[in-house]
Amino acid sequence: MSQDIIAIDGPGGSGKSTVARTLAERLGWAYLDTGAMYRAVTAEVLAEGISIVDEEAVVALAAAAVIATTPHVSINGRDVNDEIRSDPVNDNVSAVSAIPAVRVAMVERQRAWAAAQDRGVVVEGRDITTVVFPHAALKVYLTASFAERARRREDESAQALGRRDTADHARTVSPLVQAADAVVIDTTNLSVEAVVEEILSCLRTSN
Numbered sequence: 765m766s767q768d769i770i771a772i773d774g775p776g777g778s779g780k781s782t783v784a785r786t787l788a789e790r791l792g793w794a795y796l797d798t799g800a801m802y803r804a805v806t807a808e809v810l811a812e813g814i815s816i817v818d819e820e821a822v823v824a825l826a827a828a829a830v831i832a833t834t835p836h837v838s839i840n841g842r843d844v845n846d847e848i849r850s851d852p853v854n855d856n857v858s859a860v861s862a863i864p865a866v867r868v869a870m871v872e873r874q875r876a877w878a879a880a881q882d883r884g885v886v887v888e889g890r891d892i893t894t895v896v897f898p899h900a901a902l903k904v905y906l907t908a909s910f911a912e913r914a915r916r917r918e919d920e921s922a923q924a925l926g927r928r929d930t931a932d933h934a935r936t937v938s939p940l941v942q943a944a945d946a947v948v949i950d951t952t953n954l955s956v957e958a959v960v961e962e963i964l965s966c967l968r969t970s971n
């Protein structure tokens with residue numbers, strides 16, 4: 765199973781989603797944006813009027829949620845594709861994703877999704893190389909300068925991105941860290957195509 769998984773982690777604005785999607789297209793593999801799953805849970809928590817500090821209610825919602833990420837992101841059949849990029853979701857997703865039982869529920873779905881694919885998968889997020897698929901054939905950590913990452917996030921202020929960075933790095937459970945054996949790519953001055961090419965060449969040498 766491990767030879768068909770490329771795991772990509774990195775902070776917001778590092779290029780994960782665009783790179784992972786393009787890479788999956790080039791390889792003919794399936795693609796999973798795990799951030800969209802945490803965002804969908806957050807959107808639903810807010811829509812249901814559940815308080816973010818009511819961990820029990822947030823966990824119950826996450827554990828029972830039916831989430832799809834393609835072609836549109838939906839939760840329990842409700843299309844939240846646009847809503848998941850809203851300020852309220854940007855502001856609350858780190859808190860929701862720091863709840864251990866929420867992570868357990870999402871990781872379970874991510875592994876089940878990958879196991880159900882009949883082809884290779886490219887999965888991106890914050891804990892994919894360290895927790896979800898630590899035995900992936902190729903692990904990549906994407907990074908970029910804060911200024912460049914903030915510039916790329918059209919839908920989020922630099923302050924909000926900075927707060928999310930701090931929270932995602934500092935949380936106790938599955939914080940965003942570089943896996944020791946991940947290929948680190950600084951995308952600050954690289955085109956999407958150049959990053960994809962670099963990953964493809966790493967994949968060829970790792971096989």
Ligand code: DC
Pocket residue numbers: 776798799800802803857858861862888889890891892928932
């Ligand atoms: O990749 P993104 O910016 O869409 O992710 C949104 C948030 O979801 C991010 O701030 C932290 C959380 N997240 C996570 O905790 N673990 C993942 N594997 C993916 C995202």
